[in-house]
Amino acid sequence: MTWSPRHPTDLVQTVGSLRRGPADPTYLRDASGAVWRTTRTDEGVATLRFTQPAADELRCEGWGPGARAAVATAPDVLGERDDPATFAPRIGLLDDAHRRNPGLRIPRTGRVFESLVPAILEQKVISVQAHDSWRTLVWRFGEEAPGPTPRRMRVTPSPSRWASIPTWEWHKAGVDPRRARTIANAARYASRLEEAAGMSTTDAAARLTLMPGVGAWTAAEVAQRAFGDADALSVGDYHLSNYVGHALWGRDMTDDEMLEAMTPWAGHRYRVVRLLEAAGVRGRPRRGPRMSFVDHRAI
Structure with a gap:
C-alpha cells in the first residue's frame, strides 16, 4: 500500500512511540531507515515494513497470514486519523517545538x-x-x-x-x-x-x-497508542507532572496542578508532551530521588 498522508508525517517520529525499549523484539529500524513492526490481527500474525520514499509519500508492505488486515490499518498506525488542526501552541516554546516537528503524528494501532x-x-x-x-x-x-x-x-x-x-x-x-x-x-x-x-x-x-x-495511568498509555488519543495524559506517572511543570512553568507540580495548568491545551495534552520530548526540552533538574530498580527475581 502506498498513500499520501493528509497532514505532514514523519515516519520515525510517529511510529517510534510504539517501540518498547531499544531492543524491542517487535520493532526494528533497519540501515535504510525502514521501520519493521510485528502485530496480531483477527486473521493472524503479521510483519509490516514501513518506508517513506518522499516527504508526502508513505508505503507499507506486509507478510504473514494477517498481512492483509494489518496493511489496511497502516495509515492509522502512521497517524492518518490524528488531526492537529485545532492545536494552538499558545506559547513560544510550544510554537517552536510544533514548527520544528511538523510531522509528529499520534499513531493509532487499534490493538x-x-x-x-x-x-x-x-x-x-x-x-x-x-x-x-x-x-x-x-x-x-x-x-x-x-x-x-x-x-x-x-x-x-x-x-x-x-x-x-x-x-x-x-x-x-x-x-x-x-x-x-x-x-x-x-x-x-x-x-x-x-x-x-x-x-x-x-x-x-x-x-x-x-x-x-x-x-487511569495504564488506560492513558493504551489510549495513546491503541486509540491515537492526542489528549491522553498519563496522570499518576512518577515523573510526568514535574517534567511538564518545569518544562513549561519552571517548577514542580502535583498531578492536580498539572491537569489545571494544561487546560488551555485540552484535546491535545498528550501532543504537548510528545512535542516537548521531540524538541529535547528538559524538565525537572535531576537532583531529586529517582525510582529505584527492584529485582523481583531476588524476592
Whole structure:
C-alpha cells in the first residue's frame, strides 16, 4: 500500500512511540531507515515494513497470514486519523517545538491488548526494567515473525499464551505477582477489551479500568497508542507532572496542578508532551530521588 498522508508525517517520529525499549523484539529500524513492526490481527500474525520514499509519500508492505488486515490499518498506525488542526501552541516554546516537528503524528494501532501488556509491565518500575521484562517474555513466548526481516523478530504472544505463562517464568522475567496476575486476568477478557477501540474515549477508559490492576495511568498509555488519543495524559506517572511543570512553568507540580495548568491545551495534552520530548526540552533538574530498580527475581 502506498498513500499520501493528509497532514505532514514523519515516519520515525510517529511510529517510534510504539517501540518498547531499544531492543524491542517487535520493532526494528533497519540501515535504510525502514521501520519493521510485528502485530496480531483477527486473521493472524503479521510483519509490516514501513518506508517513506518522499516527504508526502508513505508505503507499507506486509507478510504473514494477517498481512492483509494489518496493511489496511497502516495509515492509522502512521497517524492518518490524528488531526492537529485545532492545536494552538499558545506559547513560544510550544510554537517552536510544533514548527520544528511538523510531522509528529499520534499513531493509532487499534490493538488494545497489544498495548495493554507492556503498559502493565511498566507500572511502578523504571523503564529499563519493564523493557527487559517485555523483551524476555516476547522472545520466550512469542512467535517467529513472518517475512524477510533484517534480523530475527518476534510477534507478541496471543492472549491465551499470556494467560498460560507459568509463575516461575514471570519471576525469571523480573515481573512481580501483582503485574503477572493483572496481565493474565486481562488476557482472559482480551476480546472484550478489543471492543474499546470502537468506543468513545470515556467509555473506552471505563472498559479498561474495569480490569483489576488497570488504573487511569495504564488506560492513558493504551489510549495513546491503541486509540491515537492526542489528549491522553498519563496522570499518576512518577515523573510526568514535574517534567511538564518545569518544562513549561519552571517548577514542580502535583498531578492536580498539572491537569489545571494544561487546560488551555485540552484535546491535545498528550501532543504537548510528545512535542516537548521531540524538541529535547528538559524538565525537572535531576537532583531529586529517582525510582529505584527492584529485582523481583531476588524476592
